[in-house]
Amino acid sequence: MQIAQNSVVAFHYTLTNDAGEVLDSSEGRQPLTYLHGAGNIIPGLEKGLEGRESGEKLNVTVSPEEGYGEVQPQLVQEVPRDAFQGVEAVEPGMQFQAQTQGGPLMVTVTKVEGDTVTVDGNHPLAGQKLNFDVEIAEVREASQEEVEHGHVHGEGGVEH
Ligand code: ZN
Numbered sequence: 519m520q521i522a523q524n525s526v527v528a529f530h531y532t533l534t535n536d537a538g539e540v541l542d543s544s545e546g547r548q549p550l551t552y553l554h555g556a557g558n559i560i561p562g563l564e565k566g567l568e569g570r571e572s573g574e575k576l577n578v579t580v581s582p583e584e585g586y587g588e589v590q591p592q593l594v595q596e597v598p599r600d601a602f603q604g605v606e607a608v609e610p611g612m613q614f615q616a617q618t619q620g621g622p623l624m625v626t627v628t629k630v631e632g633d634t635v636t637v638d639g640n641h642p643l644a645g646q647k648l649n650f651d652v653e654i655a656e657v658r659e660a661s662q663e664e665v666e667h668g669h670v671h672g673e674g675g676v677e678h
Contacts, residue, residue, distance in 0.1 A: 519657045519658065520569050526657070526660045526670050530545070531653075534648075535649070550674070551673070553665070560586065571657065572655070585646070588644060593623075593638060593640050596635070596637075610629060612626070613625065614627070
């Protein structure tokens with residue numbers, strides 16, 4: 519069965535950046551399951567899987583525009599150490615949920631210098647070209663309910 523609008527797709531993947539470093543992989547885990555055409559995964563990967571079939575292996579290259587976006591410099595900000603009330607030690611790599619005008623945003627601490635903390639609200643994969651090695655494990659038709667909810671139910675999906 520070919521992947522099309524409202525297909526439920528399960529696939530294994532290994533994600534590498536342009537330097538060949540492995541950023542993420544489903545190896546040793548359940549395949550990733552998503553509802554095709556519902557925006558469950560990044561657009562570039564969804565586009566690359568369109569029309570493919572169960573058992574196929576392919577490589578999909580995704581540009582930042584079709585991935586996690588370009589790096590937005592205005593999302594990098596310096597905040598006073600006092601903003602982290604109740605946190606014993608603020609260190610690079612820590613993640614916090616920040617309240618912004620556009621709603622909650624996950625930010626990562628990138629630098630701590632004296633009383634100044636630099637946080638970055640960009641997605642960790644923003645600005646990167648992404649290479650996915652994909653093996654399609656299963657393709658099936660979505661149920662009416664799955665289409666209405668916009669996500670997969672059952673194994674690998676939402677249980678409710
Ligand atoms: Zn649901």
